[in-house]
Amino acid sequence: MTEAPLTVLITRPEPGGSATAAALRARGHVPVLAPCLDIETLPAALPASCDAIVVASAQALPGLPRELHHLPLFAVGDATAARAMATGFIQVASASGTARELAALVETRMPSGAALLLPCGAGQSRDLAVSLRASGFRVSRRVVYRTRPAETLPEAAIAALSARAIDRVMVFSPATARHFAALVEREGLEAALRDAVGIAISPAAAAALARLPFRAVRAAVSPDQDHMLAILS
Numbered sequence: 001m002t003e004a005p006l007t008v009l010i011t012r013p014e015p016g017g018s019a020t021a022a023a024l025r026a027r028g029h030v031p032v033l034a035p036c037l038d039i040e041t042l043p044a045a046l047p048a049s050c051d052a053i054v055v056a057s058a059q060a061l062p063g064l065p066r067e068l069h070h071l072p073l074f075a076v077g078d079a080t081a082a083r084a085m086a087t088g089f090i091q092v093a094s095a096s097g098t099a100r101e102l103a104a105l106v107e108t109r110m111p112s113g114a115a116l117l118l119p120c121g122a123g124q125s126r127d128l129a130v131s132l133r134a135s136g137f138r139v140s141r142r143v144v145y146r147t148r149p150a151e152t153l154p155e156a157a158i159a160a161l162s163a164r165a166i167d168r169v170m171v172f173s174p175a176t177a178r179h180f181a182a183l184v185e186r187e188g189l190e191a192a193l194r195d196a197v198g199i200a201i202s203p204a205a206a207a208a209l210a211r212l213p214f215r216a217v218r219a220a221v222s223p224d225q226d227h228m229l230a231i232l233s
Contacts, residue, residue, distance in 0.1 A: 006029045006167040007165050008030065008170060009168070009170065009196075011180045016059075018033070020170065024229075032157055035154075036180045037149060037176055039059050040146050040147075046142055049115065051072075052073065053119065054073075054118045055080055055119060060120055062087075063119055069087075070090065076095055081094035099128045106135075116140070118139050119144040158189070162189065166192065167196060169198050171200050174202070181212050193213055197218060198216070199231060202220065203219045
């Protein structure tokens with residue numbers, strides 16, 4: 001049976017937001033882009049050599065030079081793995097799950113003592129670095145991007161919310177959820193969500209939406225876009 005078309009607000013920053021929008025259009029839904037975080041790539045002093053790269057977020061990929069594309073890359077999930085291959089990496093493995101599963105994948109594929117590059121966002125992946133070091137790896141954690149809260153919601157998103165036309169709101173991190181809530185409250189649009197359903201990438205992201213009056217909030221059983229799409233209807 002064909003899904004009824006839904007109007008879906010996407011809070012994910014670019015370039016992921018447009019990719020999610022394309023996936024929604026392919027399913028017959030109407031996406032409305034409302035990125036709540038801006039991503040800024042940062043210069044980083046990368047190690048002169050390493051044996052593999054470990055990536056917990058696709059946002060880290062633009063900070064990696066082409067000279068590293070020959071190295072094995074371990075990605076937290078399938079979407080990040082696909083982005084890595086599109087960027088030019090050849091040897092890519094996906095953990096298809098969480099940072100814990102990513103660490104487990106690296107442990108099964110790389111010898112203890114291997115030198116790993118862990119590019120990440122500011123304040124992120126510290127626990128992953130600790131876990132990998134505890135397993136005997138030499139980890140170079142490097143901050144290659146940072147996120148900044150968007151100052152406002154886009155006009156198209158405000159118009160759709162004001163018209164109570166939004167059926168679903170997709171949030172891809174607890175930080176995004178918190179800032180989306182702050183922006184909605186700043187615009188006085190909380191009531192516009194009473195008939196909408198929040199679609200969260202994780203229970204933590206769902207908890208961050210609790211302050212808003214959604215009709216319901218659903219959390220994906222696994223933290224990736226495919227599982228979010230599975231609970232959309």
